[in-house]
Amino acid sequence: MADDKSKAAQYWSTNLRLILGSLVVWAFVSYGCGILFRPLLSGISVGGTDLGFWFAQQGSILTFIGIIFFYAWRMNKLDKEMGLEE
Amino acid sequence: MDQFYINLLFVGASFALYFGIAIWARAGSTKEFYVAGGGVHPVANGMATAADWMSAASFISMAGLIAAGGYANSTFLMGWTGGYVLLAMLLAPYLRKFGKFTVPDFIGDRFYSKPARLVAVACLIVASTTYVIGQMAGAGIAFSRFLEVDKDTGLIIASVVVFFYAVLGGMKGITYTQVAQYCVLIVAYTIPAIFISLELTGNPIPALGLFGDHTASGMPLLAKLDQVVQELGFAAYTADVPNKLNMVLFTLTLMIGTAGLPHVIIRFFTVPKVADARWSAGWALIFIALLYLTAPAVASMARMNLIDTVYPNGTDAPSIQIDERPEWMRTWEETQLITIEDKNNDGRIQFYNDKADMSDKGWEGNELTYNRDILVLANPEIAQLPGWVIGLIAAGGLAAALSTAAGLLLAISSAVSHDLIKNAINPDISEKGELMAARASMTVAIIIATYLGMNPPGFAAQVVALAFGIAAASIFPVLMMGIFSKRINNKGAVAGMLSGLVITLVYIFMYKGWFFIPGTANLPDNVDNWILGISPLSFGAIGAIINFIVAFVVSNATEEPPVEIQELVESVRYPKGAGAAQDH
Numbered sequence: 001m002a003d004d005k006s007k008a009a010q011y012w013s014t015n016l017r018l019i020l021g022s023l024v025v026w027a028f029v030s031y032g033c034g035i036l037f038r039p040l041l042s043g044i045s046v047g048g049t050d051l052g053f054w055f056a057q058q059g060s061i062l063t064f065i066g067i068i069f070f071y072a073w074r075m076n077k078l079d080k081e082m083g084l085e086e
Numbered sequence: 087m088d089q090f091y092i093n094l095l096f097v098g099a100s101f102a103l104y105f106g107i108a109i110w111a112r113a114g115s116t117k118e119f120y121v122a123g124g125g126v127h128p129v130a131n132g133m134a135t136a137a138d139w140m141s142a143a144s145f146i147s148m149a150g151l152i153a154a155g156g157y158a159n160s161t162f163l164m165g166w167t168g169g170y171v172l173l174a175m176l177l178a179p180y181l182r183k184f185g186k187f188t189v190p191d192f193i194g195d196r197f198y199s200k201p202a203r204l205v206a207v208a209c210l211i212v213a214s215t216t217y218v219i220g221q222m223a224g225a226g227i228a229f230s231r232f233l234e235v236d237k238d239t240g241l242i243i244a245s246v247v248v249f250f251y252a253v254l255g256g257m258k259g260i261t262y263t264q265v266a267q268y269c270v271l272i273v274a275y276t277i278p279a280i281f282i283s284l285e286l287t288g289n290p291i292p293a294l295g296l297f298g299d300h301t302a303s304g305m306p307l308l309a310k311l312d313q314v315v316q317e318l319g320f321a322a323y324t325a326d327v328p329n330k331l332n333m334v335l336f337t338l339t340l341m342i343g344t345a346g347l348p349h350v351i352i353r354f355f356t357v358p359k360v361a362d363a364r365w366s367a368g369w370a371l372i373f374i375a376l377l378y379l380t381a382p383a384v385a386s387m388a389r390m391n392l393i394d395t396v397y398p399n400g401t402d403a404p405s406i407q408i409d410e411r412p413e414w415m416r417t418w419e420e421t422q423l424i425t426i427e428d429k430n431n432d433g434r435i436q437f438y439n440d441k442a443d444m445s446d447k448g449w450e451g452n453e454l455t456y457n458r459d460i461l462v463l464a465n466p467e468i469a470q471l472p473g474w475v476i477g478l479i480a481a482g483g484l485a486a487a488l489s490t491a492a493g494l495l496l497a498i499s500s501a502v503s504h505d506l507i508k509n510a511i512n513p514d515i516s517e518k519g520e521l522m523a524a525r526a527s528m529t530v531a532i533i534i535a536t537y538l539g540m541n542p543p544g545f546a547a548q549v550v551a552l553a554f555g556i557a558a559a560s561i562f563p564v565l566m567m568g569i570f571s572k573r574i575n576n577k578g579a580v581a582g583m584l585s586g587l588v589i590t591l592v593y594i595f596m597y598k599g600w601f602f603i604p605g606t607a608n609l610p611d612n613v614d615n616w617i618l619g620i621s622p623l624s625f626g627a628i629g630a631i632i633n634f635i636v637a638f639v640v641s642n643a644t645e646e647p648p649v650e651i652q653e654l655v656e657s658v659r660y661p662k663g664a665g666a667a668q669d670h
Contacts, residue, residue, distance in 0.1 A: 012659055019175045026171045030164045035333050038326055047297025048306025049324045056160035057152075057382040058293060061167045061375050068174045068371055072364035075179075079361065084662045086359045 011082050018074055022067050030060040089473050093232040096477035097484060100270050101247055104263045104488075108251030111259045116521050119256030120187040120500050121355040126261055128362040132369025134264035135353045137271065137485070138493035139166075139344075139370070140377060141217070142224030143549065145271060145486035150458030152385035156323035160382075161333060165340025167371060167378055172345040172562075174367035178354040180569045180658040182363040187355065189348040189497075189561065190505040196568040198651055199576035200510065205583050207501045209560045210348045213553040214494045215535070217349075219546040221491035222539030225484055231421060231463065232480035238540050244488060245536040252492045253528050260492045261356060267485035272376055274482020278466045278475050279380050282387050285469060292383035300390075311386055314393050317401040319442025323386065329619050339626035343554030346562030349490075349497040360661035388461045391468050396437045396454065405434045414467035423457040495535065499527035544602035551594050551623050559586035559629025567637055572655045574637050575647045582637025590629030594622040 033041060038052025046054045079085035113119040126134070144166065152159045184192050189210060194203030222241055229240025251259040276292075283295035287307055300310040312322040327333050344350065353370075354363045395412060397405050408428060418424040426435060430450040437454040438444060463483065466475040503524040508515055515523065538546065545552055560583045567574045567582070574582075595601065597611040609615040611622065620628065646652075 008656070008660060015659075022171070022175060026168065030168055030337065031334050034160065034164055035327075035337070036330055048299075048309035048312075049297075052326075053157055053160075053308075053324050054297065056157060057163055057296070058379055060164050061371075061378055064167055064171050065368065065371050065375060067171050068364075068368040071175055072361075072368055075364060076361045079661050084660050085361065086661055 007082060011078065011084060014078060015075065018071060022071050025063065026067055029055055029063040034060050087473070089476060090234060092473045092477040093480045096474070096481040097233065100266075100481040100485060103266050104247065104251055107262045107266060108255050108259045111251075111255045111262045113254070113256040113258045113521075116187075116504075116517055116524065118258045119521055119524050120496075120504065121352070122256075122258040122261045124185075124356060125358055126356040128357050128366035129369050130265055131261070131353060131357050131362075131366045132371075133268045133373050134261045134356075135350065135366070135370035136373035136377075137264040137268035137489035138353055139350055139374060139490070140271065140486055141490035142221055142228075142483065142487040144377065144381075145275065145483055146224060146228075146459050146462050149381045149384040149388065150461040152382055153389040153461055154458055156321070156386075157325060158327045158333070161337045161340065163378055163382060165337045166344055167374060168337070168341040169344025169350075170367055170371040170374070172341060173350070173354070174364055176566050177345060177351060177562075177569070178363045178367050179360045179661070181351060181565070182354050182357065183360050183658045183661060185355075187352075188500050188504050189351055189565070190501055191509075192568065193564055193579070194505065194509065196651065196654060197564075197574075197576045197579040198648065199580060202564075202576060202580050202583070203505055203509065205580060205587075206561065206564070207505050209556050209583070209587065210501050211498055213347065213556040213561075214349060214498050215538070216545055216549055216552045217347075218491055218494040218498070218531075218535045219538045219542055220549050221487045221494065222535050223542060223546070225487040225491070226539060227459075228463075228480060228483040228487065232476075241536060241539050244484070244491075245532055248488055248492050248495065249529070249532050252495055252532070253525050256524065256528075257352075257356060257496055260489075260496055263492065264489045267489040268373060270485040271482040271489075272373070274478040274485070275377050275384075275462075276380060277478060278469065278471055279384050279387075281471050281475070282391065282465065282469045283383060286387050286390060292387070293379040296383035296386060307390070308386065311390050314397075314401055315389070318393070318437065319439035319444065323389070329613065332613075332616075332619050332621055332624050335620055335627045336624035339554055339558050339624050340550075342562045342630055343558035343626055346557035346560075346565065347553070348501070348557075348561065349493040351565075352497055352500070353493070384462065384465065388465050388468065391465075392456075392461075393437070395468060396435055405436055407434050409433070411435065412468075414464055417467070418456075418460055418464055423460045425455050427453050429453055491535070495528060495531045498531045499524060502527040502531070544599070544604065548594075548598065548602060551598065555590045555594060555623075555626040555629065556587060558626030559590040559633055560584075563630045563633040563637070567634065569655065569658060571641075572652045573646065574641045575644060577644050578637040578639075578641030581640040582633040582635075585636045586629040586633030589632055590625050593617075593625045593628075597622045 033052060034056035041051040044051040117123055148162055151162060181192055190203045190206035193206040225244035226237045226241035229235055229243060230237040251263050279292040280290055283289055283292040287295035287298040288301050289295035289298045298307060300307040303310050308324055312324055316322055357363050357366050415424055430448060435453050436449045438452055440452040466479055503520060507523045508520050564579050564583050596608045600606040613619055
C-alpha cells in the first residue's frame, strides 16, 4: 500500500489515463481502420488490396502487441517511481 | 518410408516428450496443482498461454474459415488477439495481485457472496465444457486421419495422454507441457506455410507473401485471387462487408469473450509478480501472432492452390479430369470430407459457386465440395510437400488440441475442487484432501469430456456462440467492475451476471433452438430475422453492456459494499505486496 493516500490516488489516475489512451488506439486500428473506415482508406493500396484489409488481417494484431508492451513498460516504470513495485 | 510410420514417429516422439515433462513436473501441493507454484517465468507463461489459447479451432479451422470468407472473416483474427490487450490492462495484473487460485475465487470474495461464486462456477463449467468437447473431438479426428485408427479409439488415446500429465502434474505439468506443445505446433504450422509461400510468391515469409506478387501471373497475389474467385462466381476475396454493425459486435464479442475465458485468465496466476503478468500478456500475444499473422497467408494461398489444382490451365481452360485427380483428393474422399460428383457427366471436375449460372459452359452445378477444416491438414499434400511435413502437421494438430483441452480441464476441476468442495461444501478440508479432490475432479472431468466427445450433444458445435457469449456477457464485466469500481456490491454483481447471461442465452436460443434442440428455434437464423442485423454469435457484447448497466443501477439503489471489501479493491490496484499474497 502507498505511504499516503494522495500518492495512491495519483498512481491510479495515471493508470486509468494510460488505459484509456491505449484503448483508443486499440479501437482505432481494429474497429476503425480494420472495419468502419475501410471505405475511406480504399485509396491507399497495399499489395493488391487496400490498407483497411491489411489492418484487419495483420495491422491490428501488430499494433495490439505494441500497445501491451508499451503499457507494461510504462506501468512497471511507474511502479518503481512511486515505490509501489514488489 | 510409409507415410503411416512417418506420422507415427512424429506423433510418438512428441508424446514421449510430454510424458517426460509430466514425470519431471509432478505437483506436490495445491498451490503447485492450481497455479504451478506461482513461479513460472513470464516468457514461458506467454508460450504456455499461446498453446493454451490456440486450440484445434485456431490450428485447423481458422485458416479454412478465412479462406472461405476472405475479408469478412478477419473478425476471427482481430477478435481472438484483441482480447489480450484487455487482459493485459484490465484484468491480469490485478487478479495476479489478488493472488488466489480460480476466477470464481475472486468473484466470490470481491462480492462477498456465495451466490455470485456459484453463478461464476456454473458459467465457467458450461463455457469450458462446450469448449473442451471440440478439442477432444478434434484430437479424435486427427488421430483417425493420420494414424488410421477408429475415431473413438483416437479419442481414448488422447484422453489417456491428457490424464497422465494433467492429473499427475496439475497446472505445473500442464504449463511445461504447453511450452513444449507450443514449439511443436508453431513449427508444424510455419514450415508448410513457408514452402507454400515460396512456391506461390517466392517470399519465404508467408505474412509478407500474402501482400506480395503471384509468381505465375506476375500480378499481386490478392488481386489474382480476387480475379479467379470472381470468374468462378464467388464474391471477391477482399470484398467489403455491408453489415458493419454486426462485424463490429462480433469482433467485440470475441475480444471480451477471450479476456473473460477462465482457462486463459488462470494462466496469469502462475507468474511471480504483477509486473510479470503485464509482460507475460505481451509475450503471449507475440507467440500467438506468429501463428495468427501466418494464418491469413495460409488461407489465401490454400484457396489459390485448390483452384489451381482443379483448373491447372486457368479458369477459362477445361478443368482437371476426374480420373487424373491427385492422390490427396482420393485420400480425403475416404473420410468423406471431400466429395466429388460428376453432375454433367463430362468426366471433369467443375468447382464454382453454382448460384451463378454457368450453363453456357455446359456446367450443371458445383461438383466438388470440401469440409473447410481440411485446408490446413491437406495443405502439405495439396502443395506436394514431402512426407515428413505431413507427419509434422499431425503432431502439431494434436498438440494444439491437447494443450487447450488440458487448460480447460484444469479450469473446470479447480472450480469444482476449490470453489465447490473447499469453499462451499467442506471448508475444513485439509491441504492433502483438497489436492486429492483436485485430482479426482480432474479425472471425472476427463471421463465426462471423453464421453461427450464420443457422443457430441447439440451444444458442442456452438463453441463460438456459447463459450464466448457466456464469457463476454457474464464473466468479463463482473471481473472488470470488481477491480475498477468500489461501488458495485453483491446484489449488483449477481443481478448483472444473471441478466447478461440470460438475455444472451435467450437471444441465442431464439435462433439456434432452445438448448440447441433441433426444431425448437423461434425464428430462422439469418440476417433478415436478426434484430438490427445482429447475429446470435455477436450478441455477447450486447449481453456485456446489459450486465454493466444492471450491475450499476442495482448497486446504486442498494447499500455500499463493506469497508473491508473497499480495502480489498484498493489492495488489488497496487502491485506492492503481491508476493505476500501468494501465501494463500
